[in-house]
Amino acid sequence: MIVALLKYLHLAAMLCWCASLIALPLLLSLYGGAWRRDRGSEKLQARYAEFRLITHYGYVAFATPAAVVAIAAGTGLIFAADVFDLWFVAKLALVSGMALVHAWIGHFILISAEHRGMHNLPxxxxxxxxxxxxxxxxLWLVLAKPDLGGLTDWMPRFMLSPRGTWGQA
Structure with missing residues (x-):
């Protein structure tokens, strides 16, 4: 029962987090450069305020809580479902990359607020x-759960033995 609840929570939060990782850069791209021209316009000022609210609250009130819930539920799922396979380590590495991209998007949102647009940013x-x-x-790693045992052939022996057993062979 607890595993099913954690899986549901993890999946729902991952869907929200991934949707925000797609939507926020698109919003920044579509509307972030609009403030460069015609800065004095009242209509543009209202549009900028709307852009700021959407991106700020989308990041702070939607994307970040979804990421935290996804990671917390996933961490609980590791121990509840007893998942300790090599594919899972690869999944954690990719999720770490997603967290870095999430932080980078937050940086874009902050800079767009401070400079009223995406000036001097990639x-x-x-x-x-x-x-x-x-x-x-x-998604591929979770659905396929591939056997990545062949990747361990190039790893040093100390990385493949449990802690406290070095020197015992």
Whole structure:
């Protein structure tokens, strides 16, 4: 019962987090550069205020809580379902990449607020281009659960033995 509840919570939060990792860079890309021209316009000022509210609250009140819930439920699921396979380590590495992209998007949102637009920043589509392969990789690893045992052939022996057993062979 607890495993099913954690899986549901983890999946729902991951869907929300991934949706925000797609939507926020698109919003920044579509509306972030609009403030460069016609800064004095009242209509543009109202649009900018709306843009700021959507991106700020989308990040602070939706994306970040979804990420925290997804990671917390996933951590609980590790121990509840007793998952300690090599594919899972690869999934954690990809989720770490997603967290870095999440932080980078937050930086874009902060800079767009401080400078009223995306001045002197790379395209916000770069985080999107990084996030999508990470999300696809996580989905593939979870669904396929591939045997990645062949990857251990190139690893040093000390990385493959449990703690406290070094020197015992």
């Amino acid at each position: 395209s916000p589509l770069i985080p999107l281009a990084l996030a999508i392969p990470l999300m696809v990789g996580v």
